[in-house]
Amino acid sequence: MKAEDLKYLESHEWVSVVEHGGQQVATIGISAFAVEQLGDIVHMELPGVGDSVTAGEEFGEVESVKAVSSMYSPVTGEILEVHSAIVDDLSVLSDDPYQKGWLLKVKVDSLSKSLLDFATYKQQCESH
């Protein structure tokens, strides 16, 4: 997945939605900008398979040496897969945030109404 093809929340989560067996499946992660800003990520607290997430609400936490930050869901739905192995190798977040750095796959009920396209998201990051 390329950064340009993804949708973003203002709070720096990305989402990609594909059609899979008549069902919309969202892959969710955090942006390269977020990873860079957080710096020195040491832990992630992720939900479990079967849990539900709600668009705009917290689904987990990312811990840097400095502080803890919440991660927010771009979609509402049920979690199909969790990338729990990422906790053992957090370097993939900075090396490959949009492929190997995925965090959740979710069966989509609905999408957040606040999703930004890449250009708008990029503009928001640059104005920081």
Next chain:
Amino acid sequence: MQKTALTDWHAAHGGKMVDFAGWSMPVQYDSIMAEHAAVRNQAGLFDVSHMGRLRFSSPTAEALLEGLATRKIAGTPVGKIRYSLMCNEQGGILDDVLVYRLRELNGDEKFWMVVNASNREKILAWLQQHDPENHAGLEDRTYATAMIAVQGPMAVPLVHEMLGMDVAGMGYYTGQFVEFQGYPLLVSRTGYTGEDGVELIAPSEHAEVLWDMVLAKGATAGFRPAGLGARDTLRLEAAMPLYGHELSEELNPAHADLGFAINLKDRQFVGRDAIIAAQNAPGIRRRVGLELEGRRPARENCPVMMQGQVVGMVTSGTFAPTLQKPIAMAYVDPEVAEVGQQVEVDIRGKLHPATVVKLPFYSRP
């Protein structure tokens, strides 16, 4: 926001600037982990000019400070530096400070004091309250001077050579003025990282040249500038208390595990009676170290639990870069304060097993 003599340098060299106690300070330049490792293995430079530097021109300062500090100040030998607390009448900790007795370049002996940035105004007011006519000759030198900490195993040899001064022969917690490039430079064997090192106090107008010189001379040896982020993880591994976390006006020194900084015998100082009362009171929480299982760090205000009961509170916590595990300092009930005690820490609703460990978490080899 207030600027130190080096704030512009930090901003121009990639420092991520934050507001710290009203001062614009770098939290990091690159990575906290890398800056932390540089201090543990080579050396790091910290701008600590935001801290308050006070000078007392009159010898009566000795009696004033003796009456306010928990540590014995009267009779401090020239060149010696003492870590002390200052308390109010109720024993609440107003600040933790360094008191220096120094020989200045003209041969005069003077007391100096370094206080926390966040407490400077409070301590100035406290000193004025106890010496309204300023017999001690108190003068705030915070703006006229800058303070640079050079910390790490390679710090002392480099500063020794750079200044052409026997820094390596100086004792820990001693300080000396030296004339360097035509100005008075205060060199002390002090720091807040758990490593060997020095702190330099120079007139503000010379700060940037001095900073650049240390950095340039240390560049091949891996010296790098380090920010407040690394300063916090370093002091936490060394179990050094931070005002506003392990120390506050709500806490009495008797509980802070800082016995070395409290001299009660044959002395009178503000807060003494309250400290004695607290030492004799049962059931008071004590400062301990916790190591957590897993990788999730506990943070300030996480409850410490035991069989469903709250038995303490975390005051600082992080993922320790040198130890590669989460550590925390906490105040806990005396029944669970023994080394080896198993407890749990409630991190935002989830319980994590932790063990009370001996402090400091890290001691330099």
